[in-house]
Each structure stands twice: as C-alpha cells, then as structure tokens.
Amino acid sequence: MVRHVFDMKESATHELVARQLRDLANQFEAGSVELAYDESHAPTTITDPVDVTLDLTQNRHHVELLIRIGWHTD
Numbered sequence: 001m002v003r004h005v006f007d008m009k010e011s012a013t014h015e016l017v018a019r020q021l022r023d024l025a026n027q028f029e030a031g032s033v034e035l036a037y038d039e040s041h042a043p044t045t046i047t048d049p050v051d052v053t054l055d056l057t058q059n060r061h062h063v064e065l066l067i068r069i070g071w072h073t074d
C-alpha cells in the first residue's frame with residue numbers, strides 16, 4: 001500500500017533551508033519524523049539501516065541537489 005503523506009516545494013533563502021534541514025536532521029537523530037498534512041498522523045518511525053542517495057547536478061544556469069532517504073518498515 002502506498003499513501004502520500006507530505007511534500008513541499010518552495011523558494012527560500014539558503015539560511016532558512018539550512019534551518020529546515022537541521023530540524024529534519026534532529027528528527028532523524030531522534031528516530032522519527034513529523035512530516036504530515038494531517039495533525040492526527042503519528043510521527044513516522046525511522047529504522048536502521050537508512051539508505052541515502054545524494055545527487056548533485058549542475059547546468060550552465062542551474063544547480064540541483066537531490067536527497068533521497070529511505071528505510072524499511074516493519
């Protein structure tokens with residue numbers, strides 16, 4: 001079963017994005033992430049091992065960093 005829980009797309013300063021990523025990193029360290037549109041959605045538990053892919057591409061006028069993180073659920 002696949003269920004869409006959350007996505008985000010915005011333009012922001014690099015300082016704001018850094019704060020958001022640090023907050024997300026702190027949630028990962030604590031073992032769960034609170035990303036959901038519905039407040040009644042429980043935090044998503046993170047289990048080890050976590051698979052991480054970092055993909056940096058650079059064009060002439062644009063740079064893109066894709067961070068893909070996944071883990072198995074019980």
